[in-house]
Amino acid sequence: MILFRQERHRRLFHNPLKNFALEEQEVEIRWDPLLGHQAIFNPILEDKKRLFFGEHDWDLVKRLAEEGRSQCFMCPEKVRSATPRYPEDLIPDGRVIRGECTLFPNLFPVGLYHAVVAVGEAHYRELQDFSASLLEEALEASLFFINRVFGRDGEAQIAAVCANYLPPAGASLIHPHFQVYISRESPPFVARVLEASLAFYLKWGQNYWEALVREEESQGVRFLARMGRVSFLASFSPLGSNEVLGIIAEEDPLSFEDLDNLARGLSAILKGYQALGYGTFNLALYLSPRNHSLPWFSPHLRIITRQNLYPAYRTDDYFIQRLLGAELIIMPPEKLASSLRPYFTQVEPR
Structure with a gap:
């Protein structure tokens, strides 16, 4: 199967x-x-x-962060005074605030709705400094916003929570942030995943994501951990370097009773990435269309490392990825899993 x-x-x-x-x-x-x-x-x-990724230069990141700090609108002295606000009928008070995290409109939206979440007050963080509690606040703010939009705009159909961390991953700002993307139609990759998930269900009568978790857990070599109803595993054929999947067995996709477990797993992955010598990442949390619970689809997270930041760094995205549609594996997923697995026992307690 x-x-x-x-x-x-x-x-x-x-x-x-x-x-x-x-x-x-x-x-x-x-x-x-x-x-x-x-x-x-x-x-x-x-x-x-090292020929491909170089050595991540955290001192360079710190220097770049200090150079841009005075202009950063996500830092605490500006984020709740200088950022845009949503209309009160959509978001009371105009912004969503959860602990250290603040959600506000993107000044240059590329979707039907496009929000930014300032993830914490610190202007920059090493990957090991993304705590589970901080990530949970950012995810909670994102899901609250998506629920509000879905409840008030019938055109909104698809939502994802995404992140680019540091310039090699596409970030224009050093300050950690998430982006919430909501659209009328599925982006091309999301459409492929939804169509393939439905086709698998119609052929086999099973949810692919649930079957994948069962199979990977039974084999063990790529399975990382099960935290509540969230299962983490290294991708067999990754779509990006060092890809990890977090698959959520959740009846109500946006209630996320296990949101803390998703955050704890994400924090563990980031700590493990840094221990392996990486400092940048992209992530996307794909949600069920229109907050519907579908028997053939499970909300899931994908996270990958990107090129390290150092003087004159090279891109890690070239013809194989962009024009041939394949990915280059630097570390086998089975070895990645054995390297990351210990960090799932070290995250903050619930």
């Missing part, structure tokens, strides 16, 4: 770095069980990770 398809090919060539000695290298191709997306792995690349 769920096929973890992979192929290995061995190739010979004379390597000039080894005095033209004959060398054999292996290339492994994996296919995503739902979408058929390809991920490609050459074990040699794992040993040369």
